[in-house]
Amino acid sequence: MPTSLVLERKGDLSLRDIPLDLAVGPDDVRIAVHTVGICGSDVHYYTHGKIGPFVVTAPMVLGHEAAGTVVEVGAGVRHLKVGDRVCMEPGIPNPASRAAKMGIYNVDSEVTFWATPPVHGCLTPHVVHPAAYTYKLPDHVTFAEGAMVEPFAIGMQAALRARIQPGDVGMVLGAGPIGMMTALAALAGGCAKVLVADLAQPKLDIIGAYPGIETVNIRRVPAAEAIAAATAGWGADVVFECSGAAPAVLGLPQLARPGGAVVLVGMPVDPVLMDIVGLQARELRLETVFRYANVYDRAIALIAAGKVDLKPLISATVPFANSIAAFDRAAEGRESDVKIQIEMPKA
């Protein structure tokens, strides 16, 4: 039986064996992978063969949102043991780098990240990973939830960047997976309510089912009108741009209250216009997000406490044997799909 999901080149996936280095160093663990979520970036490498400067030039195992079971621990590992159920943070910085020493290891230029060329991902039976970036899951947190920690971590990073205060009103532009994760993290972080705006009603219906979320279909009501109505004309305390759409970025100043915050989460493919005077006229604080750092423990704690339930966002669970079909479905971008997960065969 073939073992790994390999992107051979743009548009060409195969299930096959591929030799990977599985040597366990003193500070590493080896993990039997159980569940892997398909991310927009995995799909983009499949359909476009590159993201920005990262180009697929050699066969690469896809996948970076994973949970599994520890099957081997290095001699120096103290906080994990064989049999522990874990999830993994896919970016590994150089611990001696200046960024890592400052705690902002997500922007370390030397970071290696699963399924970002030339680094192999985790849609393979076993991965070796630094124990320091491997997190134990509480017994009642499932592998499926563990594999959702990675995308949720981006929402957590956005909520932390926003410096939410209890009772804030939040607004999220874009109801893709990251917009949804950001809205849930903002609620968990203290927002009294979060408005989520998008064009696609099926997406809004999914996130709108959560208490505390109000949805805005911008085909019917402009986002600025909706936030004005919800705040007596004052504006959102924090606005999260998760769509990457140029008109949304241009319209950001109209959504935030004077002195509020704007957090840029979505990544426009090309440079987009920004209304700087609009931002200045309300003295808005601008924050940006790139992946995440030091949020996995917090994310797992919220899930374990029942304060964040990511299970409704898992749209389908597909056995590994059908994972190419799962990628083709993800590439369709169905509006009713949030996260498709792949379950690896029992080792």
Ligand SMILES: [Zn+2]
């Ligand atoms: Zn991801």
